[in-house]
Amino acid sequence: MSSKIIAYQGEPGANSHMACADVYPGWETLPCASFEDAFAAISEGRAALGMIPIENSLAGRVADIHHFLPGSDLHIIGEYFLPIHFHLLAVKGAGIEDLRSVYSHVHALGQCRKIIRQHNLKPVITGDTAGSAREVAEWGDKTRASLAPLMAAEIYGLDVLARFVEDEDHNTTRFVILSREARRPPPGAGPTLTTFIFRVRNVPAALYKALGAFATNNVNMTKLESYMVNGEFAATQFLVDVEGHPEDANLGRALEELQFFSEEVRILGTYPAHPFRLRMGERA
Structure with missing residues (x-):
């Protein structure tokens, strides 16, 4: 088992990917299609750790985690709070006036209603924020945009047409860091x-x-x-x-x-x- 591989659910450029990079810079990341796959990667030793979202300040709890975690035999060894920001991304050369539709996860679309209404865009639900950025890049269509993290723009070569387009500036996701082994800090070592x-x-x-x-x-x-x-x-x-x-x-x-x-x-x-x-x- 590599000591420096961390698993997450989502595609490269997702918020979970950003959380991994923030907390464990230099580690190799292992994107997983589902939470179940991410838990399995840790349990089976293909990843040393996992970065798993457990709740969001606007959307509430991530329901699947409450069922996977108790039966996983994994241990929480840390937590991380990531401020969530969305950016309007499109293919090179596109302008906001060209856009007709915008793609992203249902929560992202729900948290960016103002810009969607402002530009009369048709919201289309996808499974993942970063995945929507990848799809927009693959389509090469100037009328389609993505709401995704900034990292996704860098990975998929998209232009940023508008930054920080979320409706609320206090949107934050709490992640828990999972390991096969418990790592308790000693008593009195801090909060x-x-x-x-x-x-x-x-x-x-x-x-x-x-x-x-x-x-x-x-x-x-x-x-x-x-x-x-x-x-x-x-x-x-x-x-x-x-x-x-x-x-x-x-x-x-x-x-x-x-x-x-x-x-x-x-x-x-x-x-x-x-x-x-x-x-x-x-x-x-």
Whole structure:
């Protein structure tokens, strides 16, 4: 296994590719057609790490990840926050006045409505932002444009007709970095997050009592999401981010109490908090 290959979902030039380049410059990147393929590349040793989006400040959670992650036996070893920017790209020599349609991922189109309306473009959904840039380059049609990251323009040789065309300037995606081996920082090494999943027992007020353990032990919970398991309405699993290290006394007590009210508790990773998160806390 190469120690410097990182997998991501998407085509070259996608936001996930940019996140890989930001965090691990100089590493070889392994583009994967699906999240399932990216997880398999890490599990099978074809990649040392994976850069996987887990939530976006506008679009919300990346739903597939909540199902793949618990069953993957992979570990979260870090997080990264990437500001999301879109640019209007077209073939060489095209002008905005030539455009008739624009191609991109459904979320990108939804986050760039102003420029689409301004130029009366027909939005067309594709599977991937960078993939739409590749297709526009292959078509060679001056009437077709792509909404994609700047890296895609460089890779596919497209002109940038308009920069930073997203409707909101606070659009940010949070990525988690996955590894086959856990890499916990030592206790007291700095601000730390712990991510875990749990399922409560089928007894009255079990969820209330389970979450109460974190309140009474003064543990800050930054994320709590529920989702169905195996298509059963009665089987709900929770994905949680909390501040702290399992070896901290207060978080250790909270997790011990959680075990009492839960059928399963499994830590997915303990890792350093990204500086972006700390800046958000300062602004709050």
